[in-house]
Amino acid sequence: MLEIKNITKRFGTFEAVKDVSLAVPSGAFLVLLGPSGCGKTTLLRMLAGLENPSAGQLVFDGQTVSDGDRNWSVDPAKRNSGLVFQSYALWPHMSVRGNVEWPLKVGQMSRAERDARVAEVLELLDIHQLANRYPNEISGGQQQRVAIARTIAPRPGVLLFDEPLSNLDAKLRVEMRTELMRLHRATGATTVYVTHDQIEAMTMATHVAVMNHGRLQQFGTPNELLDRPETSFVATFVGTPPNNMIPVVKNGSGYKIGAKHMPLHPPAEVQDCLAMFRAEALHVRSEESATSLPMELVEMSAIAGRTMVTALADGLRLTAIVDDPPQVRIGETVHMELPPEPACWFGLDGARLH
Amino acid sequence: MADAAMSGPGRRIYFRQGTVLKLVVLAILVALIVLPLLRTVLFTLQSETVTAWSDVLTGRLSTNLFYKPLGNTLIIGVIVSAFCVLIGGFLAWLVVMTNVPFRKTIGVMATLPFMIPSFAAALAWGTLFRNDRVGGQIGWLQGMGADIPDWLAWGMVPTLIVLTLHYFSLAFTIIAAALATVNSDLVEAAQIAGAKGGKILMGIILPVTTPALVAAGSLCFAGAVSNFATPALLGLPVRMQTLSTRLFGMIEVGQVSRGYVIGILLVLISGAFLWAGNRIVSGRRSYATITGKGGRAKRFDLRASRWPLFLVAVLVLMAATVVPVIVLIASSFAPSSADLFANWTLHYWIGESSPDFAQGIPGIIHNADIVRALLVTLALGCAVAVTGMTVGLLTSYTVARYREGTLSAAITQISFLPLLVPGIAFGAAYIAYLGAPIGPFPALYGTFALLVIAGTAYLLPFSVQTGRAVIQQVGGELEESARITGAGFLRRLVSITVPLAVRGLAAGGLLVFVKIIRDLSLVVLLFTPTMPVLSVVAYRYASEGFAQFANAITVIILMISIGATLIANALQTKSQPWLKN
Numbered sequence: 001m002l003e004i005k006n007i008t009k010r011f012g013t014f015e016a017v018k019d020v021s022l023a024v025p026s027g028a029f030l031v032l033l034g035p036s037g038c039g040k041t042t043l044l045r046m047l048a049g050l051e052n053p054s055a056g057q058l059v060f061d062g063q064t065v066s067d068g069d070r071n072w073s074v075d076p077a078k079r080n081s082g083l084v085f086q087s088y089a090l091w092p093h094m095s096v097r098g099n100v101e102w103p104l105k106v107g108q109m110s111r112a113e114r115d116a117r118v119a120e121v122l123e124l125l126d127i128h129q130l131a132n133r134y135p136n137e138i139s140g141g142q143q144q145r146v147a148i149a150r151t152i153a154p155r156p157g158v159l160l161f162d163e164p165l166s167n168l169d170a171k172l173r174v175e176m177r178t179e180l181m182r183l184h185r186a187t188g189a190t191t192v193y194v195t196h197d198q199i200e201a202m203t204m205a206t207h208v209a210v211m212n213h214g215r216l217q218q219f220g221t222p223n224e225l226l227d228r229p230e231t232s233f234v235a236t237f238v239g240t241p242p243n244n245m246i247p248v249v250k251n252g253s254g255y256k257i258g259a260k261h262m263p264l265h266p267p268a269e270v271q272d273c274l275a276m277f278r279a280e281a282l283h284v285r286s287e288e289s290a291t292s293l294p295m296e297l298v299e300m301s302a303i304a305g306r307t308m309v310t311a312l313a314d315g316l317r318l319t320a321i322v323d324d325p326p327q328v329r330i331g332e333t334v335h336m337e338l339p340p341e342p343a344c345w346f347g348l349d350g351a352r353l354h
Numbered sequence: 355m356a357d358a359a360m361s362g363p364g365r366r367i368y369f370r371q372g373t374v375l376k377l378v379v380l381a382i383l384v385a386l387i388v389l390p391l392l393r394t395v396l397f398t399l400q401s402e403t404v405t406a407w408s409d410v411l412t413g414r415l416s417t418n419l420f421y422k423p424l425g426n427t428l429i430i431g432v433i434v435s436a437f438c439v440l441i442g443g444f445l446a447w448l449v450v451m452t453n454v455p456f457r458k459t460i461g462v463m464a465t466l467p468f469m470i471p472s473f474a475a476a477l478a479w480g481t482l483f484r485n486d487r488v489g490g491q492i493g494w495l496q497g498m499g500a501d502i503p504d505w506l507a508w509g510m511v512p513t514l515i516v517l518t519l520h521y522f523s524l525a526f527t528i529i530a531a532a533l534a535t536v537n538s539d540l541v542e543a544a545q546i547a548g549a550k551g552g553k554i555l556m557g558i559i560l561p562v563t564t565p566a567l568v569a570a571g572s573l574c575f576a577g578a579v580s581n582f583a584t585p586a587l588l589g590l591p592v593r594m595q596t597l598s599t600r601l602f603g604m605i606e607v608g609q610v611s612r613g614y615v616i617g618i619l620l621v622l623i624s625g626a627f628l629w630a631g632n633r634i635v636s637g638r639r640s641y642a643t644i645t646g647k648g649g650r651a652k653r654f655d656l657r658a659s660r661w662p663l664f665l666v667a668v669l670v671l672m673a674a675t676v677v678p679v680i681v682l683i684a685s686s687f688a689p690s691s692a693d694l695f696a697n698w699t700l701h702y703w704i705g706e707s708s709p710d711f712a713q714g715i716p717g718i719i720h721n722a723d724i725v726r727a728l729l730v731t732l733a734l735g736c737a738v739a740v741t742g743m744t745v746g747l748l749t750s751y752t753v754a755r756y757r758e759g760t761l762s763a764a765i766t767q768i769s770f771l772p773l774l775v776p777g778i779a780f781g782a783a784y785i786a787y788l789g790a791p792i793g794p795f796p797a798l799y800g801t802f803a804l805l806v807i808a809g810t811a812y813l814l815p816f817s818v819q820t821g822r823a824v825i826q827q828v829g830g831e832l833e834e835s836a837r838i839t840g841a842g843f844l845r846r847l848v849s850i851t852v853p854l855a856v857r858g859l860a861a862g863g864l865l866v867f868v869k870i871i872r873d874l875s876l877v878v879l880l881f882t883p884t885m886p887v888l889s890v891v892a893y894r895y896a897s898e899g900f901a902q903f904a905n906a907i908t909v910i911i912l913m914i915s916i917g918a919t920l921i922a923n924a925l926q927t928k929s930q931p932w933l934k935n
Binding site: 011012048049050075076077078081082083085086087089090091092093102103106107150154 | 758759831832834835836837838839840841845849850853854
């Protein structure tokens with residue numbers, strides 16, 4: 001069990017992390033997801049013990065490892081956790097073997113045990129043939145593997161990753177994703193993984209914590225985030241393609257989208273609000289209909305036998321997934337038809353309306 | 355997750371991370387830098403010494419004590435910095451932006467004058483240009499039959515020339531670095547827009563490098579006004595005083611409080627100019643750091659003026675480096691500087707004492723005073739290199755690791771404070787600070803420790819900068835990842851930080867070593883016969899008329915400096931074995 005209780009982190013007057021609470025069971029794969037500057041890396045560094053929280057507690061398996069309220073902290077090395085840095089932070093003057101072995105030496109493991117363990121993890125990550133090379137002599141993907149091998153060698157109970165795949169090219173990234181999930185199954189360690197890439201989060205995580213501006217937006221399984229987004233930020237940040245979020249303005253007794261009246265029925269008490277439509281619920285028409293909006297076609301791309309269509313009007317950007325590409329050229333007008341009711345409603349403050 | 359049981363207790367954190375380290379570093383810096391300066395100011399404010407202020411500023415003697423030297427100092431500062439920026443800028447432009455022949459050689463030569471101690475050129479000038487006005491030996495040119503007028507032999511003109519030939523290399527380094535970062539795209543964009551050479555220079559290159567020009571000018575100004583050796587050797591014999599020679603004279607004759615007042619005023623003047631320079635360029639700095647994609651634009655084609663401009667550059671560089679070195683070496687063999695290249699003898703190097711020669715002063719290797727000075731100087735260089743790099747590394751580590759907070763800002767500011775303080779004023783401050791016992795600590799005047807402490811403090815801006823470069827090499831995450839494994843501070847230092855930083859540290863240490871062994875202005879006041887250093891011994895011999903000994907000692911300093919600098923360069927550039935591909 002890994003618990004984060006009311007964690008707040010202030011740098012001077014700036015609040016990087018604001019009152020975040022969540023808990024995952026042992027062996028979970030928790031992804032901290034959010035745009036850059038949302039506080040996810042700060043939270044990870046607090047888990048690693050490199051920063052101390054300004055308030056709140058971090059609890060690993062029932063033991064408090066950081067307590068911002070009482071200024072209490074367990075040394076980074078004594079938390080039974082390991083961190084893979086974004087830059088990998090391989091020690092350039094040590095060979096691959098040296099990099100993996102040194103933490104074990106520091107941990108006072110016997111020589112025989114050490115040799116066995118180093119061989120084991122190098123094998124596990126398929127880099128045993130690189131054991132005597134130096135970090136500058138191997139590729140970025142291989143460096144990544146060495147960094148992971150170094151981190152898992154002391155068998156930490158909690159594995160922390162700081163955007164580990166962001167420096168790899170697209171193909172390698174997909175491979176390493178699979179590799180990391182295999183590793184997670186093999187070690188069984190509780191894993192906390194920071195990324196801004198929602199695809200990584202959706203494919204790898206058992207639990208996702210979406211953060212923005214230092215606040216926890218939503219915490220749940222990938223499917224929960226997709227099916228029931230709690231904030232408009234989550235609704236537009238998660239999912240491929242992202243959901244469409246359309247401002248709805250109350251006009252007399254009815255509602256307007258853009259300049260057009262629409263037969264919509266938001267929850268009773270609200271005035272202006274946001275309506276979320278899934279991309280697959282939209283249709284692209286060549287003629288105007290009761291619920292369509294005339295927009296400029298800006299992008300079309302084929303995805304898995306279907307076509308993703310993006311259109312733009314007055315700063316509103318809508319994306320639809322359709323079976324057949326519209327017979328219209330880029331720059332011309334298409335009519336984006338909305339379904340009768342949105343998937344859900346959000347207030348202008350971003351909170352979901354029920 | 356079976357083995358996830360927590361082991362080891364936590365600990366209470368009484369302070370924010372780094373607070374203890376920051377306080378320790380701050381305390382060291384305050385003790386090394388702030389207290390001496392403060393103590394000097396306080397000394398002049400005591401009831402029996404406070405009259406020194408009115409003596410210097412308004413009293414009957416103030417014209418001679420302060421205003422005339424001030425005038426000379428300002429003339430030196432303004433003219434020297436103007437010429438330094440002109441010459442340094444011209445050479446930098448030639449080397450970085452044109453197709454002048456032997457660009458690289460010119461570039462290396464232009465950085466050399468700063469390796470030569472500033473008194474070397476002054477001594478060489480004397481050896482060449484002395485006339486018979488003040489008695490003693492005459493220089494080579496007079497000896498060859500030329501009639502050297504007083505204005506060329508002594509006083510302001512030679513001081514200006516010698517200082518310019520010393521400090522232009524500082525301007526060159528700064529301006530060349532700025533020119534090198536002028537993105538070739540900028541120049542190409544101007545060319546595409548139709549601008550020609552002159553327009554590009556005036557419209558693009560000059561505005562972009564203005565911050566560097568101003569910085570170079572203000573640093574040369576600060577250097578020139580605080581220089582002691584040159585005006586002392588070339589100006590004092592004809593009673594031309596600057597603030598630094600005045601300060602030296604006051605302390606030598608025991609008018610300590612007047613000396614301190616002059617020192618404080620000198621600090622304020624050079625500080626004001628550096629501050630003003632900084633002020634002018636602040637906010638415009640960001641110009642020069644636009645990242646380029648490498649690949650320099652076509653060099654500016656000098657066409658027919660390639661060789662003439664090359665000759666001009668060579669002339670300046672010869673005058674600044676080769677000629678002084680040759681003159682010094684020749685003079686250390688020649689019994690008479692009037693006839694520099696005749697009757698050479700090794701007496702000044704290896705001769706036994708003989709009444710026929712130099713009033714019985716034995717040659718260098720038999721001269722106990724000089725040998726002792728050599729040993730003290732080398733020991734001082736080593737000691738300051740070690741202490742300087744230690745404090746510098748600690749300071750830059752602290753500031754790099756814990757950037758936020760007023761404590762860090764204070765540490766940074768204080769560590770660069772000595773830049774504003776001329777060496778001779780710093781020396782005076784240290785006499786005020788440690789010259790008398792403080793509480794249980796004995797007075798340190800005349801001890802090796804005083805030289806080491808003062809040298810460490812004086813060179814701190816330099817060692818902190820070097821330390822910062824080293825810290826950048828080691829990188830925060832490399833150290834953090836070691837910390838996570840549980841390695842303690844010492845173990846991290848031994849296994850990670852030092853192996854990665856050792857070359858940078860050694861190179862930095864060597865440069866500190868060079869700076870301290872060729873320094874005269876700081877140690878000239880701290881010098882005592884029991885604790886002699888080479889540069890001061892050379893200065894004494896020169897002012898007593900034994901030019902050969904002065905020059906021979908200067909040659910020794912020069913050789914050690916150049917050797918150490920070359921080793922430092924090799925260490926810095928030689929790639930580390932694990933970085934080889």
